[in-house]
Every structure is written in structure tokens, then in C-alpha cells.
Amino acid sequence: MTINELQDQIIEEFAQFGDWMERYEYLIEMGRELPPFEETHRRPDFLIEGCQSRVWLYPSFNDGVITFEADSDALITRGIVALLVRVLSGRTPDEILGTDLWFIDRIGLKENLSPTRSNGLLAMIKQMRLYALAYKSKAEQS
Amino acid sequence: MPLSKSIEAIRADFPILAITVHGKPLVYLDNGATTQKPLQVIQTMDELYRTANANVHRGVHCLSDMVSERYEAARETVRAFINAPRREEVIFTANTTASINAVAFSFGERFVGEGDEIIISGMEHHANIVPWQMLCERKGSKLKVIPFSDEGVLDLEAYRNMISGRTRIVAVTHVSNVLGTVNPVKEIVAEAHRHGIPVLVDGAQGVQHGTVDVTDIGCDFYVFSGHKVYGPNGIGVLYGRAELLNEMPPYQGGGDMVANVTFEKTTYNELPFKFEAGTTNFTGAIGMAAALDYLTGLGREAVAEREQALLAQATAGLSTIDGMRIYGTAPHKVSVVSFLTGKIHQYDAGMILDKMGIAVRTGTHCAQPLMERYGISGNIRASIAFYNTEEEIEALVNGVRKATEMLA
Numbered sequence: 001m002t003i004n005e006l007q008d009q010i011i012e013e014f015a016q017f018g019d020w021m022e023r024y025e026y027l028i029e030m031g032r033e034l035p036p037f038e039e040t041h042r043r044p045d046f047l048i049e050g051c052q053s054r055v056w057l058y059p060s061f062n063d064g065v066i067t068f069e070a071d072s073d074a075l076i077t078r079g080i081v082a083l084l085v086r087v088l089s090g091r092t093p094d095e096i097l098g099t100d101l102w103f104i105d106r107i108g109l110k111e112n113l114s115p116t117r118s119n120g121l122l123a124m125i126k127q128m129r130l131y132a133l134a135y136k137s138k139a140e141q142s
Numbered sequence: 143m144p145l146s147k148s149i150e151a152i153r154a155d156f157p158i159l160a161i162t163v164h165g166k167p168l169v170y171l172d173n174g175a176t177t178q179k180p181l182q183v184i185q186t187m188d189e190l191y192r193t194a195n196a197n198v199h200r201g202v203h204c205l206s207d208m209v210s211e212r213y214e215a216a217r218e219t220v221r222a223f224i225n226a227p228r229r230e231e232v233i234f235t236a237n238t239t240a241s242i243n244a245v246a247f248s249f250g251e252r253f254v255g256e257g258d259e260i261i262i263s264g265m266e267h268h269a270n271i272v273p274w275q276m277l278c279e280r281k282g283s284k285l286k287v288i289p290f291s292d293e294g295v296l297d298l299e300a301y302r303n304m305i306s307g308r309t310r311i312v313a314v315t316h317v318s319n320v321l322g323t324v325n326p327v328k329e330i331v332a333e334a335h336r337h338g339i340p341v342l343v344d345g346a347q348g349v350q351h352g353t354v355d356v357t358d359i360g361c362d363f364y365v366f367s368g369h370k371v372y373g374p375n376g377i378g379v380l381y382g383r384a385e386l387l388n389e390m391p392p393y394q395g396g397g398d399m400v401a402n403v404t405f406e407k408t409t410y411n412e413l414p415f416k417f418e419a420g421t422t423n424f425t426g427a428i429g430m431a432a433a434l435d436y437l438t439g440l441g442r443e444a445v446a447e448r449e450q451a452l453l454a455q456a457t458a459g460l461s462t463i464d465g466m467r468i469y470g471t472a473p474h475k476v477s478v479v480s481f482l483t484g485k486i487h488q489y490d491a492g493m494i495l496d497k498m499g500i501a502v503r504t505g506t507h508c509a510q511p512l513m514e515r516y517g518i519s520g521n522i523r524a525s526i527a528f529y530n531t532e533e534e535i536e537a538l539v540n541g542v543r544k545a546t547e548m549l550a
Contacts, residue, residue: 020164020497025548028490052489052505052520073519074487075549076494 003095006087007103014107023108027079034082037071048123053077055120059131065090066135068128080109080121088128093136097129145444145528152440152529155180159529166499169534169541174319174347174478174525175503177372179433186432187374190425198424199398199415213424216431217414223434224345224364225355226381230413233380233387234427238346239269241365241380242313244417245342246273248390249311256282259308263288263296263325264515265318268508270344274313288314290515294321294470298329305337312341316348316364320507320523321470322453322478324348331360340386346370350437350527351476352446362386368426373433377426380417387413394419445528449477452526452535459539463546469521477526480507483542486549488522494545495522500538 001009017023041058048055053074060067068089072078087103088096109121145152153159156178161168170178190212196205198213220232235241254260260274264287278285286309288301296314305312312334317324331341340362348354349366356364363382369375382390392399392410396419401409410416437445456479460466465484482488492504505520506513513520524538 021548024494024497028548052492053487054519074489076490077487 003087003091003099007101010083010087010103011106020108024076027083028075029079030082030086031072031075031078031080034070034078034085037069041069042071048120048127053120055081055124057081057124057127057131059128059135061135061138064139065092066096066132068131070124077120081124084124084128093132093139096132097136101125143441143444143447145440145448147440149529149531153531155182155436156529157181157184163499163501164497166497169498169500169530169537171524171526171530171534171538172501172503173527173530174370174507174523176369176375177350177527178529179372179374180436182436183373183429183432187425187429190428195425197421209424209428212428213422216424216427219431219434220379220381220427223354223438224349224379224381225357226364227357228384231381231384231387233382233414233417234422235365235378235380235417236376236423237367237369237378238344238365239273239378241363241378242269242342242344243273244380244393245313245363245365245382245390246277248393248417249340249386250277250281251393252390254281254283254310257308258283258310259286259306260284261286261288261301261304261309261312261314263314264290265294265296265321265323265509265512266313266315267319267344267346268510269346270313270315270342271511283310284308287511290323292516294318294323294472294475296323296325296330298326298333301330302333305334305339309334309337309339312339313344314341315344315346316354317345317351317476317478318470318509318512319347319478320480320509320512320521321472322475322480323470323472324474324476327361328359331362335360340383347476347478351449353442356381368430368433371430371433372436373430374426377423377430379430384413387417392416392419396420398422440528448528449526452528452530452532453477453479455532455535456524456526456538459535460542463539463543465546469516469518478523479526480521480523481542482518482521483546484550486546488520490549491522491542491545494548495538495541498537498541498544500541502538 042056046056046058053072055072058069068085070081070085072081158178194209196209198210217232218229221229286304288296290296316327327343334341342363343361345364345366350371365380368377399411399416399419401411463483467482469480488504495502503523
């Protein structure tokens, strides 16, 4: 499935929910289903410091694709980062850099995108793109 | 003594309380961060801009005279509100933070040197920590911190033992913004004064919950913000004893704070103008005075009594929730409840409460050392005002219960 097909799928999943409560419940569930985070990766280097909840993001690069592992101490935030991992993990740097993540707006999470919001969604996306850029230039050099 | 108005009439004075958020009626329980403004304040400021706006203390013309008079009347209102001895001991600043920074700089310049010590408490807001740390860095002096118990009560014996011949000032909060503890500031002042040490009391969370009498407390400085006492933001108060203020150098230079300026030498104006350089927020000062008049009109003891009743209801209601931990259980506290339930992250709970229309604060509340003391990354704070209702407290309790179930 391409990134964009996956975005459409997520939008469809969220469309079945009547109210915010169900959307949050779904996000919380996705947060719970995120694979356990490797404790050795829980280091300051991989911490994206938001004001209110902490997010860890660990990248690895194999066979031209980036794998992201992630975690957060807040459940809703973990659900949000799980969505990002679902869309962007296992992709090439070019795919990650060339994608407009419009699903966030369409599933009612746009308010979380504002830079004044403190959950760090914007910071997470930025960090994922920075890793993509770094791996891309590293691949091009070798 | 009852409030001078019914709760319905009081709520009608605060237009914002009638709005809805996310389609739900607003339940505003973030009064510790900022309070809502009554029509009496909104209309005063609106009318001022429409009919009496001119710069204060500068013109001979009618408007300037008029607004200068009202600005000075606002100063008198503040003086009476905190029972300061003299009108010129009330200085208008931007907010509590600005007031503390002014004292830390100006008092520090004059009285604090290398090896000297400054005492604060472990339950201070960052605003009453960082300015003193900056002073310590400038002067090579040392910060000492009064510890407190799990209940949120300051250890006065530790405080007494902390005072030394090098202590230059004590700066403590009147009321903790997280724990709600009302500190025994009168005792703290008396102890410091026995050693000839002045005391600054941070009244940001103290001045809005009942009566405050700086003469009775005996403190040398008392500071607070307009926006936390139902007035506008951008206006604050620094009360200081004239004797000390006269010895302290001005911390900002400019217009209105000078008596005579030549390029060779400038002499400073007298109090309070020495500390009010530049055009002040006179609109804010007059708006804040309207807020103080409003509180006085309601009955300040009655305000405190109502808030205590709502606090008791909130504490009892929240305590019925499984895994509830309340931070701050001092016998003497204001209407602030900080809590966590189970292993739930404060941020998740705050997001869910927000969708229910309930505004609370989540996080460290600008008191990171306090959070560290309890070993937590933050918590949820409901801060209650007299205009809140029993139904709103019930909505909070139900909301927290629901969020706890969703996140368990």
C-alpha cells in the first residue's frame, strides 16, 4: 500500500466514529497496540521534548527503508505517534520527504498541529523528516 | 456573611462564563492561571478609551488631568485593598514576574554581595526562583531553599536554622499555585525581622482569596498580578516599604521617573514614580481597580467562604475516584486541587476534559522543582473561583471519573 492509500484508509477508519470520544478511544487503542519500545533506545538522543508529554523516536535504516520505533508517556500522544509510525515506517527517505500528510487534518487532529500546542506532533513529523534527510544524504555519499 | 449578590447575578457579570466549547457549556476551572473579567472591568476600560484617554502625568490639558487623577485613584484603591500604609508605596508594574524581577535587581544591586544568601521556599513558582538565581549569578551569592512536607507544609524549623548572618532577603509565596497551601507568612516575616532581614511575599495566588493585610503580615514587599484578581492582564503591583524603596536604585530609566535631567547628571523622581519609567499601563491599573472594587463589593470574606465550600466539594468528590492522589493537603489552603489518578498521564486527562468543555491546567504549573519533590512529571490542577457552581464541580468529578475509565 502506498503512503497515500494508507492515508485514505486511516481517514475512512476515523470517519466511522460519531464523536470525539470514540476518536480518542481509537487513538488510545492504537497507542496501546504500538509494539513495546526497546528500553536501550530510551535515551535523551531519541527524546523529542514536548512541553507536556515525552515522545521517543528511534530510527533505523536497512535495505533503503527507514524503520521507526516510538513511544510516549501519554496514551493519546502514543496513539498519535503510532499513526505516524504506521504511515511513515518502512518507507524510503524519498517517500517520507515527498509526502504531504493531509490525513491529520482530515481525522480531526488539526488542532494538534498548531505550533502552540504542546503535544509535539509537529516536532515528531519534523524529526521523522530530518532522519529521512540524514539517511538520504548518507546513502548518496556511500 | 453571604455574598452581596446571588450566584446567578454574579455569573451574569462574567459574560464569558456563558459560552460553549466543543459544543459543551464552558466549565472554567483554570482560575489559578488567569481569572475571567466582570462587565464592571470590561466597561470601565471601554469607557476609559472612549472618553478619557490621554497620557498620565504629562499634559496640562483636561484629559490628561482626568486620567492622571483616575490612575492615582486606582493606586489608592490598591493601597486600601491590601491595607498598605502609604499610597506611594504602591508601584504599578506589568505583573508579578516584573515586580519580583524589579526587587531582585534593584534590592540586589544595593544590598546583596558575594557570599550573601537568599532564602526562598521549595514550593515557589518559577517567577520567584529564576530572578533570584540570576541575582546569585550576578553577585556570587547563594540560594537556600526551605523544604516542605508531603502534605505541602513548609518546615519552619528548617527555615529558622537556615537564617544566617549572610541572609539578605527572604522571598516566599503567600499561597502555593500548585498545592494551594496558605503559608504562615506573618510568622515567616516575624522570624526574618528578628534578624533584620526583609521579606518579599509573592501574592499572585493569595490576593484573590479573601482579605490580605500587608501591614498585619508585616512584609517588606508584596507583589501580585491584575489578571489573577479579575482585572486585565499586563498590570501588576509591587508594594514596598517606602524606607527600603527609597534606598533602592531605580531599575529602569526613562520618562516620568526623573526629577531633573542634564547630560551631566540626572536626579530621580520620588516614590512611586521613581520605579515607573515610561508610559505605564494606566488603563490596566484603572481596570484592575474596578476589579478590586468588584471583589470588595461582593464581600471578600464571603468570596473566600464560598470558595472553601466548593473546594470541600471538589476534594470530597475527587477522593471517591479509584487511585486518586491529591497533592497538597495542608490544613490551611485555598480553592486549588492538584491531582493524578492511577497511572494516567495528566496530558491525556486534560485533553479529554477539554473535549467535555472543562478547562483545567495540566503540566508542571511553572513549578518544576515542586514536581520533582513529589517525583512526578506534572499533574492536573483545578483552580476554583467564587463564580464556579456546585454543578460545575460535579461536572469536573464526573469528567475525571470518565477520563480515568477511558485511560485505565
